[in-house]
Amino acid sequence: MPWPSTRRAESRDRILFSAERLFTQSGFDQVSIDQVMQNAGMTRGAFYAHFRSKQELYSEAILSAAWRMGAQHPTDVETLIRAYLSPEHLGQKKGSCPLAFLVSDIGQRDQPVRDSYTKVFSALATKVSGVPDAEPDAAALRALVLMVGGVAVARALNDPILVERVLAACREGALSETASVPL
Amino acid sequence: MPWPSTRRAESRDRILFSAERLFTQSGFDQVSIDQVMQNAGMTRGAFYAHFRSKQELYSEAILSAAWRMGAQHPTDVETLIRAYLSPEHLGQKKGSCPLAFLVSDIGQRDQPVRDSYTKVFSALATKVSGVPDAEPDAAALRALVLMVGGVAVARALNDPILVERVLAACREGALSETASVPL
DNA sequence: GTCTATAGGCAGATAGAC
DNA sequence: GTCTATCTGCCTATAGAC
Numbered sequence: 001m002p003w004p005s006t007r008r009a010e011s012r013d014r015i016l017f018s019a020e021r022l023f024t025q026s027g028f029d030q031v032s033i034d035q036v037m038q039n040a041g042m043t044r045g046a047f048y049a050h051f052r053s054k055q056e057l058y059s060e061a062i063l064s065a066a067w068r069m070g071a072q073h074p075t076d077v078e079t080l081i082r083a084y085l086s087p088e089h090l091g092q093k094k095g096s097c098p099l100a101f102l103v104s105d106i107g108q109r110d111q112p113v114r115d116s117y118t119k120v121f122s123a124l125a126t127k128v129s130g131v132p133d134a135e136p137d138a139a140a141l142r143a144l145v146l147m148v149g150g151v152a153v154a155r156a157l158n159d160p161i162l163v164e165r166v167l168a169a170c171r172e173g174a175l176s177e178t179a180s181v182p183l
Numbered sequence: 184m185p186w187p188s189t190r191r192a193e194s195r196d197r198i199l200f201s202a203e204r205l206f207t208q209s210g211f212d213q214v215s216i217d218q219v220m221q222n223a224g225m226t227r228g229a230f231y232a233h234f235r236s237k238q239e240l241y242s243e244a245i246l247s248a249a250w251r252m253g254a255q256h257p258t259d260v261e262t263l264i265r266a267y268l269s270p271e272h273l274g275q276k277k278g279s280c281p282l283a284f285l286v287s288d289i290g291q292r293d294q295p296v297r298d299s300y301t302k303v304f305s306a307l308a309t310k311v312s313g314v315p316d317a318e319p320d321a322a323a324l325r326a327l328v329l330m331v332g333g334v335a336v337a338r339a340l341n342d343p344i345l346v347e348r349v350l351a352a353c354r355e356g357a358l359s360e361t362a363s364v365p366l
Numbered sequence: 367g368t369c370t371a372t373a374g375g376c377a378g379a380t381a382g383a384c
Numbered sequence: 385g386t387c388t389a390t391c392t393g394c395c396t397a398t399a400g401a402c
Contacts, residue, residue, distance in 0.1 A: 011367075024290060028218055029213070030343065043370080044374075045368065045398090047397090053397085054396070100287070103287045103332075104210065104286050104287040104288055104335050105287055106338075109248075110215055118342050121339075121345075122345065138355060139352075141348060141353075142356045145336055148332055148335075149332015149336065151381070152286045153282075153286060153304065156301075156304075157297070157301050158294070159270065162305065170325060170328055190385085215376080215377065216377085226387060226388080227388095232386075237377095264387075303394055
């Protein structure tokens, strides 16, 4: 009976799922392994049976969160841009994008973490470009930077009016960069 | 003789100067008060004679770093954009921009920190817009998000080729958004 | 695999001598 | 104002029982 391995994978997934939300919301340093494990219904000691370190968990959580987000957004690029640069995305507890919420957190971590971030960024850039099997062009990179940067900046700003104006400006720009016929 | 107050202000400035560089480079959590004070030539205990908390120092360091950066860049907007979105800016130890380096760090801090960030962002947006006494328009906001987001993303990415392509794409976009005659 | 217990270290903030 | 010493609390990671 292969039940044990199934339960092992389920525990691992629960930890990962818990980590995705907590890390994306609060960054690496503000989240403790204790919180992640309690949120997953376990205690601290069990953590190291599944991951070797906190940074390894972080690295995998970034990939996992992005994969989950992609699975929930199989829509067209325009719908993605509007949802991404919406006020709802800013305060969202679940399904937030690690690219934006963690962008200035990544540079302080080790290489596997940076690899994860780069992989996710490249994948989303290709998706935004609209051409699945090619390197993203400059317009797609600009559109994605407007999305990621717009959300990151909006989260940092304190003035609601300015936040809405930043989101609107970036929405307009990203849509224009990704329009098939730019006029 | 008003010497004492002068020395007090000098000590405060040394702490602030030290904090600007360390915080901008490594973020809030990765920098200890110990490091800041040693870098300023003092010990931990003296810190609380000048600032009430670490977050208060952070808030003031963001304002101070931005002010210093503005004083060193009295040039035109195009020169600013090219210097900002250059590879040199990414690894720079001094004179880096807290807007980009700390963007996803700010949301986790208290209100005074967010106030500082918002103030600096607004001031730079006005500068980029080219019209000193008006609210920045959508094009200026987009240009600034391309600058801040471009640098933040580039710092996180692991692939040198992708980094250069992101910087180039954002440079092109920011220059186009700020051109007086957009065609 | 998961638990409790603990090792070992570092942080922010305060107290009191000078 | 600056120093040394300390309080208090939290963290990652490990050890060993079950």
